[in-house]
Amino acid sequence: MRAVVIGPGLIGCGFVGQLLRSSEWEVCFVGRGPVVDLLRRHRRYLVRLVEGPDADEVLVDGVSALGLGDRRSAAAAIAGADLVATAVGPGNLAAIAPAIADGLRARQEPNNVIAFENLLRAGPHLRDQVALHLPPGFPLDGHGFSGAVVSRAVSQRRWPKAPGDPLVFVGDRPSAFWVDRPALREPLPEVTGLVAIEQYEARVQAKLYTYSAGHAACAYLGFLKGYHYIHTAIRDPEIETAVRAAMAEGQRGLAARHGAELAGGEKELDAILSRFANAGLADAIVRVGRDPRRKLAADDRLVGAARLAAACGPAPEKLALAVAAALVFCDPSDRSCRGLHHQVAVTGVPGVLEAVCGLGSDDWLARLVTEEFNRLSAGWAEHNLLLSLEPALWAWASPADLAGPQAVAVDAAPALAGVG
């Protein structure tokens, strides 16, 4: 059996490719950049599955790779594949849709396309994108399109130390992924870890509104408190408490919508927090926090979880705090961050909450987020950090304080009694 994996990145290589090869599939990666050259040349890479200081190494060999720019070869590979997988990031699905359309057009039999993207409705979204590049009347319904909920976190790609060394991808050990059974065509692909379910959207929400919400909250709050890694930030008692509470708020909404079993309880939260504490991943806060605009979408991990929770109980305060922290998050190399900050400067927070998060100004969740944002942004400046989240105590006086008449005199510097 042959599979094409579009996107030889962290999830593409560190999860999808590894599971396919361990299930004895032939794997051809399609992508861009130096990774494609390395895979084409060496035909192998290493996946390091870590749990703290312990690691298992899995050699993934016998793979091939094609450049996405070689459209004819890519289309031929897709046409001849028994499974097409994507792992390109939700924002890039539109860009790869033409290649998939070309491949499906050249194929007679039904096929399955699985989008390994951390996104609600990833399958239908990719299908719609592909349809844009097919002629009217093309029998696209003959092909299956599903998203996939990935259980593994893959945090790093390490380049070869020496010529001939393999690429290395670092992730944790979970290997299950859930797909939307009704959206796929028979026969379902036989791949290690594949779990075909009926209530797929509920499963996506369950991951987004607990694990992903907690991960994002940890990154944004960790950034505010000056940490570099998720495993470090989660050791901060204040952050651990806030992240747990944010995920519990997510669970509350999930339980109301889909039932307590899917939402999970304390045990599931413990397991997630334990994964965040996995130092072997060395997962950088700027990686987990990147692209905050996408992560703040109305149905995504933070706002989506907060809206669901708000609909069935008290204010999701910690999710609102995480949303506010995401608006402050600042990675100068991240275009999404810069754009978001610009938008905040131009339209104010209410404008961003409406345009990005789908929260109208009369929405009490928007007011809660705005309150938190005002509290955080009052002290924020590059390299400044919060010594304490509650109350918000900054390491040094903000630029506004520096310039204004409220500047704190040396001897009148407010003491942070009880911090530490």
Next chain:
Amino acid sequence: MKVAFITVNPPSATEGSVTPAVIGLLREWGLEVTLIRPDAELIDLHEVQVEHDLYVLKSGTELALSLAGMLDALGATMINPYPVTARCRDKIVATRILQSAGVPVPKTFLAVHPSQLAPLLDHGPLVVKPHRGSKGRGVQVVWDADELGDVATAAGPIFAQRYHEPTGRDRKLYCMGGQLFGVKRVWPARNYDDKLGEPFTVTSELHEIATRAGKAFGIDLFGLDIIVSDGRPFVVDVNPFPGFKGVPDAALRLADYVYDATRRAVDAAQRGGAAA
């Protein structure tokens, strides 16, 4: 990843030291941590070689500095780098560097004999310190010429600064990877709580001082001792690896910093290796 701490004592020997917790966290996170205690171990000079991805130069003893100098010459990555630490350890050099960078320091004098300081006492008291001292050891306030006989001369040149009567508690500024922390502290500390002091939000003026000092030495991990007199801050000491006592979550933050520095050192070495 392998890290070595060059230290004086077993870390647990110092009350309130964050180092044991830092080492514990780094080990928990999978780093191989070695303690090197040059003042307690026999060192074969010919066997010294770079065996760790990162060296943490915690100790400021002469032997520790010499060992750091050797490792630096062999290409070791170190926080802080040996040349900077050596400059910081010499109060004469450090004070001049700070002054050149526009950091307020008390007027400073050098002498080879205490009697040379006598005329200066007409204009106010002096603080006399060993020029390579640390942790407040040997610091003496001299008010009258007849006290000059008590000034120790065995430690080499006499380093004297104009004494400014502190207003309130001393300020400690700690910088860690561009992040700045302020702690107010009684000096001399009478007990452990005094040593911990009290965190405070650093003002714009002190922030500017720390920024200038960091740039002047080219480091982002250091401590400054500051006294405030009549509303004016004066930097009276710089420490290239302070204890960070009183900084909230100090051990976790320092472990995060060392972990990140080690990763960057490994990445840099790999890039160098791949390029070669």
